[in-house]
Amino acid sequence: MSATAVAVGTMKVAQISKPGGGFQIVEREIPEPGAGQVRVKVNVCGVCHRDALVVEGSWPGISYPRAPGHEIAGVVDAVGAGVSEWKKVSESPSVGTGGNDFTCPECRRGDFMNCRNQKVTGISYDGGYQEHMLAPPEALAAIPDSIRDVDAGPLMCTGITTFNSLRHSGALPGDLVAVQGIGGVGHLGVQFANKFGYRTAAIGRGSENAALAEKLGANLYIDSESVNAAEELQKLGGARVILATAPNSKTMTELVGGLSSNGKLIVIGISFDPLGVAPVQLISGRKALQGWASGTAADGEDTLRFCELSGVRPMTETFPLADALQKAGSKKNRWSPTKFGISL
Numbered sequence: 001m002s003a004t005a006v007a008v009g010t011m012k013v014a015q016i017s018k019p020g021g022g023f024q025i026v027e028r029e030i031p032e033p034g035a036g037q038v039r040v041k042v043n044v045c046g047v048c049h050r051d052a053l054v055v056e057g058s059w060p061g062i063s064y065p066r067a068p069g070h071e072i073a074g075v076v077d078a079v080g081a082g083v084s085e086w087k088k089v090s091e092s093p094s095v096g097t098g099g100n101d102f103t104c105p106e107c108r109r110g111d112f113m114n115c116r117n118q119k120v121t122g123i124s125y126d127g128g129y130q131e132h133m134l135a136p137p138e139a140l141a142a143i144p145d146s147i148r149d150v151d152a153g154p155l156m157c158t159g160i161t162t163f164n165s166l167r168h169s170g171a172l173p174g175d176l177v178a179v180q181g182i183g184g185v186g187h188l189g190v191q192f193a194n195k196f197g198y199r200t201a202a203i204g205r206g207s208e209n210a211a212l213a214e215k216l217g218a219n220l221y222i223d224s225e226s227v228n229a230a231e232e233l234q235k236l237g238g239a240r241v242i243l244a245t246a247p248n249s250k251t252m253t254e255l256v257g258g259l260s261s262n263g264k265l266i267v268i269g270i271s272f273d274p275l276g277v278a279p280v281q282l283i284s285g286r287k288a289l290q291g292w293a294s295g296t297a298a299d300g301e302d303t304l305r306f307c308e309l310s311g312v313r314p315m316t317e318t319f320p321l322a323d324a325l326q327k328a329g330s331k332k333n334r335w336s337p338t339k340f341g342i343s344l
């Protein structure tokens, strides 16, 4: 489709008009992509914790009204002037991290993930809670034919974060790697850890998650309600890497005691509470703390291709829009063990 494609009508948008104001369904004109933009017809959009930051207004600098949603799969149905990478109407992309400026010091060094003016889909601009959305081309990743849209959405958020952090963690096949939390994020982390050849320990709360952890590929399950998870990891020699997915700073802090020498706690569960690690805990055994935030669209394509190769898939449920919006706007549901796809 050319840059001069004409808008073909209106579309539904699920937007937040002000922090704490809940969702409204509004009609807007289908937007035309400007120069350097593509338009995506949204087929599906996952519901994620980060959406709650828009619902509640807890992320700084959001301008409202805003349509959240960053776990998007769809087709490119129009491109703006100057876009050469995405042309065909049938191209299926997933929209991940929201775009770069290409001029800041980090971008000039090729470190696009740490762009100082990083855009975040569904926060910096309207995301996938609408029938069509505009995005910069660098935010798009091609979806392999064998990956369903409903799977591609979550894989471009929690998938890319767990895949990319673990593949850069330094852990080698056979190393003990623990994944804390087996919810929306951790259930993918456990699968990747297994497929990477790690001795995979899943840490969850309550015995009822043991069967799920085993099904996802965990070699062992540690119930942190009945045992001290750090001590259990030490009995096994200590974990080379602990991937902390549940956003509980106290739990993350306690897990530092489960690291092996040269072990690393990788923090991906978003919390605003401080960690309480004593310096001596890190100095002794040369341990490290590291944060990790998702990856570039190219990392997203790597994630999707690895999932195609290995069979790693998110657990998803699909809901009618109204039900999904209720879940997206509810604190109670934000840590559901499954991801939700929205079909607008």
Ligand SMILES: [Zn+2]
Binding pocket: 047, 048, 049, 050, 070, 071, 157, 158
């Ligand atoms: Zn997400």
Ligand SMILES: [Zn+2]
Binding pocket: 100, 101, 102, 103, 104, 105, 106, 107, 108, 114, 115, 116, 117, 118
């Ligand atoms: Zn930059």
